[in-house]
Amino acid sequence: MTEENDGATWPPAMFRGMQEASEQAIEQQQEMMKQLFAGGSVPGLDMNQLGAMSQMATFKTRVQSGGRVSIPDAEREALDIEEGDIVQTVVLPVKRNRNE
Numbered sequence: 001m002t003e004e005n006d007g008a009t010w011p012p013a014m015f016r017g018m019q020e021a022s023e024q025a026i027e028q029q030q031e032m033m034k035q036l037f038a039g040g041s042v043p044g045l046d047m048n049q050l051g052a053m054s055q056m057a058t059f060k061t062r063v064q065s066g067g068r069v070s071i072p073d074a075e076r077e078a079l080d081i082e083e084g085d086i087v088q089t090v091v092l093p094v095k096r097n098r099n100e
Helices: 012-037 047-053 073-078
Strands: none
Touching: none
16 A cells, blocks of 8 residues: 555554564575475375475456455466466566556
8 A cells, every 4th residue: 555545554563564474474484395396294284285385377357446466367277277266376577557
């Protein structure tokens, strides 16, 4: 949220906390992948579920009102995603359509 949108701002401490949590999650994921690729066991990882981790899609989509994004039909079908399913997303801005 920015002052340009509705006058509300994120408290700096809350933003820092979210940023730190995100960085910790990334570090844990990287460590898990290092252990996995080195042939070691990863505590809490069920190797039978590893196939599900390989089912991913990369696509570009436009942010709609309210911050909504859509998963294209082809990706939903390929990954067997249905309404109500929980998915994990990674958001990387590609292009901004703003007049600055």
